[in-house]
Amino acid sequence: MNVPEQTTNSYTADCKFGKIFAILHGGSFRNVTVGSIIALALPDGDMTDFSHRVEQVSISGIREVFEAAGEDAINLGLGQPDFPTPEHARQGAIDAIQAGKADGYTSNKGTETLREAISEKHTRDNDLDVDPEDIIATSGGSEALHLVMEAHVDAGEEVIFPDPGFVSYDALTHLAGGTPKPVPLRDDLTLDPATVEDAITEDTALFVVNSPANPTGAVQSPEDMREFARIADEHDVLCCSDEVYEHIVFEGEHRSPAEFGDNVVVVNACSKTYSMTGWRLGWVTGSTERVERMLRVHQYAQACASAPAQYAAEAALTGPQDPVDAMVTAFEERRDVVLDGFEDMGLDCPTPKGAFYAMPKVPDGWVDEVIDRGVVVVPGNAFGEHGEGYARISYATGMDELKEAIEIMDAATQAVR
Numbered sequence: 001m002n003v004p005e006q007t008t009n010s011y012t013a014d015c016k017f018g019k020i021f022a023i024l025h026g027g028s029f030r031n032v033t034v035g036s037i038i039a040l041a042l043p044d045g046d047m048t049d050f051s052h053r054v055e056q057v058s059i060s061g062i063r064e065v066f067e068a069a070g071e072d073a074i075n076l077g078l079g080q081p082d083f084p085t086p087e088h089a090r091q092g093a094i095d096a097i098q099a100g101k102a103d104g105y106t107s108n109k110g111t112e113t114l115r116e117a118i119s120e121k122h123t124r125d126n127d128l129d130v131d132p133e134d135i136i137a138t139s140g141g142s143e144a145l146h147l148v149m150e151a152h153v154d155a156g157e158e159v160i161f162p163d164p165g166f167v168s169y170d171a172l173t174h175l176a177g178g179t180p181k182p183v184p185l186r187d188d189l190t191l192d193p194a195t196v197e198d199a200i201t202e203d204t205a206l207f208v209v210n211s212p213a214n215p216t217g218a219v220q221s222p223e224d225m226r227e228f229a230r231i232a233d234e235h236d237v238l239c240c241s242d243e244v245y246e247h248i249v250f251e252g253e254h255r256s257p258a259e260f261g262d263n264v265v266v267v268n269a270c271s272k273t274y275s276m277t278g279w280r281l282g283w284v285t286g287s288t289e290r291v292e293r294m295l296r297v298h299q300y301a302q303a304c305a306s307a308p309a310q311y312a313a314e315a316a317l318t319g320p321q322d323p324v325d326a327m328v329t330a331f332e333e334r335r336d337v338v339l340d341g342f343e344d345m346g347l348d349c350p351t352p353k354g355a356f357y358a359m360p361k362v363p364d365g366w367v368d369e370v371i372d373r374g375v376v377v378v379p380g381n382a383f384g385e386h387g388e389g390y391a392r393i394s395y396a397t398g399m400d401e402l403k404e405a406i407e408i409m410d411a412a413t414q415a416v417r
Contacts, residue, residue: 056174061382077376081275092315102307110137141269141282147294153178160207164387189216193227206238212245215392217352229261251353281309334395341406369412
């Protein structure tokens, strides 16, 4: 390759293109990749650009509220129980650690004994026959949702989910390259199957059902769940059933759409039922074909769920369930106190039948006024545009703090009217 000296000097004068020229002219390609040449050819700054998918996602509005609150604020924004993890679950992890069982990787899907415990739980609680081989233990319910999206959503395909709804549905849809399609709720804040069916197009990949629901506390009826299963089967669209609050039900009953149809994947976790949010242990189950595809994502993104957490979860699922019953009883008592408080304030609030959230309609300026007075609540629009005019209140806090917060919310209500 013969290049005039002047050309050589001009190339060399430009740092990046001089390096490219040196590589090509020198004829030495050892340790040189196409990527390294392209990187040198791109203008400054281009290699630090970010994916379109991640640019569609922002930090949760819930976190922004927490950061804006004072250190001494009463926090009614947390989405986690205020109870300790049951002692037998903790001991399960301790025993495994001391026995040397938790030092290495487990199977990608999770330990066989944990998956057997999850299978038995589905038989006991949902009357479902779930093969332990069709279960993947995940790093919390959030990873389980991520696996569902990544394995089933192609670029541009639509994901239907409730609005207001759990913030991860929108974000995970974007990260999978999909198109979020939020749909509004009924007046009682449940999701109408007819609304979901009307929203389905030829581009729909899946729809999400969440019952009991975050942020509303709504519980879908068995008839609704049967309809969701029918819709999934008839339209050949996957139903993703998020059931992490399954056991925190005060009125009605929890039923899974997986009881009524086959085109369903179920996401669940120990986080809420056993107050194990920090342990990060959830699971996803579905047909063998779906689980195999989700496993492809899980094995590269996560390898396996934390081994100590798996043994804790197994102990939680197979051990005494009394701590769960006691927690649910306490949440129901708190819910009633909150609803009475809202009634005294003159705020309309659909009765939450599960989870540990209430979502009252609030006047303009209410959320800011409440936060300024030292109580953390989350504006409804953090959960979608149809949450505008609402606020989410978590009553996962002690009764004394809750009553104090109600007094402060009452004063704030009078101030903005």
